[in-house]
Amino acid sequence: MRSMTVLLFLVSAAVIAMACVRANRVRAWREALNPSAPEIPDSSFTVARVVLLAMAALGIYYGFHSISLADDAAWSDDELTSAVSGATDDLDGDTLYAGPYEDPSLGSDGDYGLKIEDAVAEHGGGDAPGFGVDAETTAPSASHEAYYTVTADGTPAAFCLHVRMTRDKSGDYDAPGIVGKPYPQRAYVFRVTSGTGEC
Numbered sequence: 001m002r003s004m005t006v007l008l009f010l011v012s013a014a015v016i017a018m019a020c021v022r023a024n025r026v027r028a029w030r031e032a033l034n035p036s037a038p039e040i041p042d043s044s045f046t047v048a049r050v051v052l053l054a055m056a057a058l059g060i061y062y063g064f065h066s067i068s069l070a071d072d073a074a075w076s077d078d079e080l081t082s083a084v085s086g087a088t089d090d091l092d093g094d095t096l097y098a099g100p101y102e103d104p105s106l107g108s109d110g111d112y113g114l115k116i117e118d119a120v121a122e123h124g125g126g127d128a129p130g131f132g133v134d135a136e137t138t139a140p141s142a143s144h145e146a147y148y149t150v151t152a153d154g155t156p157a158a159f160c161l162h163v164r165m166t167r168d169k170s171g172d173y174d175a176p177g178i179v180g181k182p183y184p185q186r187a188y189v190f191r192v193t194s195g196t197g198e199c
Contacts, residue, residue: 012059019052074154079128084150084159084194086123087116092192095171097185104188105143106165113137116148116161135161138199147199160199164191
């Protein structure tokens, strides 16, 4: 993407330089190469200048447009910092319910890393890409505790999320079960904290 942008600006600069060449100089070059060629009218030079400048304007426009696209596809340090902070607040306090014969873990409802990636992308704000986030388990994790290093495309910044799942008996409830018997649901609360740097 960067090489294409540079090429667009270089070509546009070359086209502008061509449009700035005086008609007398072009006529002199032409006579030197082909003395018997017919004379070129001034109107042709005017049309050529308009066409060349229009081409240069298009090249410059698309050059800046490609810069804007490249910026939209990359995270900045501030965007990732804000997104991780928002995701941490959002994920902290989430509750998971499981039956008495289930043994929930951080991976029991799917990869918790994907949940972190989605939460960070969601809290990225209007200028953040909304993709390119990676949350990878970086420390030995137990069934109820894990560490995730969060990174994003376009920035060297990294954050460490510490996730713990704790039992919360105050959140237990009885769900309707088969044949009218209640089916107890045990509550587990996620405690999420974050810090700068890799785990």
